Amino acid sequence: MLLVEDDRELVELLSRALRDEGYSVDVATDGHRGLHLALTRPYDVVVIDRGLPALDGLELLVRLRARAVRARALMLTALGTVHDRIDGLDAGADDYLVKPFDLDELSARLRALCRRALELHDVLRIGSGHLDIAQREVALPDGERVPLTAREFTLLRVLATYPDTVHTRPALRRVVFPDASSPSIVDTYVYYLRTKIDRSVVHTVQGLGYRLGAL
Ligand code: CA
Numbered sequence: 004m005l006l007v008e009d010d011r012e013l014v015e016l017l018s019r020a021l022r023d024e025g026y027s028v029d030v031a032t033d034g035h036r037g038l039h040l041a042l043t044r045p046y047d048v049v050v051i052d053r054g055l056p057a058l059d060g061l062e063l064l065v066r067l068r069a070r071a072v073r074a075r076a077l078m079l080t081a082l083g084t085v086h087d088r089i090d091g092l093d094a095g096a097d098d099y100l101v102k103p104f105d106l107d108e109l110s111a112r113l114r115a116l117c118r119r120a121l122e123l124h125d126v127l128r129i130g131s132g133h134l135d136i137a138q139r140e141v142a143l144p145d146g147e148r149v150p151l152t153a154r155e156f157t158l159l160r161v162l163a164t165y166p167d168t169v170h171t172r173p174a175l176r177r178v179v180f181p182d183a184s185s186p187s188i189v190d191t192y193v194y195y196l197r198t199k200i201d202r203s204v205v206h207t208v209q210g211l212g213y214r215l216g217a218l
């Protein structure tokens with residue numbers, strides 16, 4: 004996520020707390036830097052303070068939305084009037100939090116935004132090909148489309164959503180096949196995907212599990 008906040012003490016506190024929760028956090032302490040980062044890196048969530056030097060938080064958000072940046076946005080503000088809230092939502096904020104706020108409340112709201120951020124991906128890259136979420140198909144680099152069954156799709160979607168993560172077999176079984184009794188179900192479906200799409204679509208990490216491959 005990207006945190007755009009000029010209060011250095013708050014930046015310290017928030018970035019430490021968020022990293023402790025497992026988020027990867029970039030920080031900008033003025034609006035211009037925030038704009039530059041948000042336009043050049045793919046964030047799931049941006050947290051923007053309303054009162055910022057160089058470029059006001061509202062203006063920053065309006066510019067991001069105008070440039071089709073779809074990251075979920077949480078606006079922080081010292082002002083809590085109804086009009087202020089409406090301004091923030093009109094500018095394209097998904098949520099709004101009035102300072103001073105409780106860290107637990109911020110965490111809960113960020114968790115909700117991150118869940119919604121997952122829905123943002125309508126295609127997921129697989130090397131030079133991609134997974135089409137709406138159609139449940141893989142598009143090969145040569146343009147050929149391969150339709151997937153529900154379970155094949157879910158397995159590949161998890162791998163493609165976190166392409167740099169090595170997923171263990173037990174973790175994939177829990178997430179993708181919670182009702183399955185066969186201990187080898189993950190291997191079976193990896194085999195199906197490789198047969199149907201290409202051997203290279205799933206990469207085996209010896210002794211650990213699987214990670215997304217490349218097409
Ligand atoms: Ca401020």
